Amino acid sequence: MKNVDDLIESAAELADQGLSKGEIADELNVSRETASWLVERSGVTAEPTSQTSETATGAGGPQDIHVDWSAVGRDSKRMGAIAEAMADLLAKHGEDVDLTVGIEKAGGPIATLIARELETDLSTYTPAKHQWEEGDIEDLGGTFSRNFAGIRNRECYIVDDTITSGTTMRETIKAIRAQGGEPLACVVLADKQGLEELEGVPVYSLLQVISVGKED
């Protein structure tokens, strides 16, 4: 499920099957208000309520969602469990990959644990935005840390905590290719874009955060 249109379609199917709005809310993991809004948008029910329309269309609502994963990040055991799950998402790409690239800063610790799980080397990439102070960020480049493994024309995985716009992940893919490497897959904790791929590289996430209250 990728976007609000998919949710609307699913809500319509469930409504057609005779489920109540509460049951649809449970099925789709959204609030009752949002379930009502989705069903109304699908055209399956004719009479919108002013309350649900107001609530879910979200006029003046948030433009972005902050993902706070500190309950995981502050505990190495929880981090290890999350890294195991993220590594599992990459398992379909086989066992030949021997490099995991973490995007600094937050992606570094996660990548370290995933690299351990997958028994790969570890590399880290610091995106250009971390060097930026003023001027055009396009004039800056990111850097691979010399403290960790080099890309050296290898296939690799890319790890970060979140994708918001996708800019950082896209930059990292290009930087790895510029070093002769080939990213086989990206993995993040939370993807706020609901991406399937970026620059031709598959994107996996434990959570996809789908905004249902915002008009495109």
Ligand SMILES: O=P(O)(O)OC[C@H]1O[C@H](OP(=O)(O)OP(=O)(O)O)[C@H](O)[C@@H]1O
């Ligand atoms: O998809 P994007 O719009 O590029 O945003 C996602 C990036 O933003 C965050 O990094 P942040 O700048 O907060 O740095 P940090 O990793 O040091 O926390 C996050 O860790 C990703 O790297």
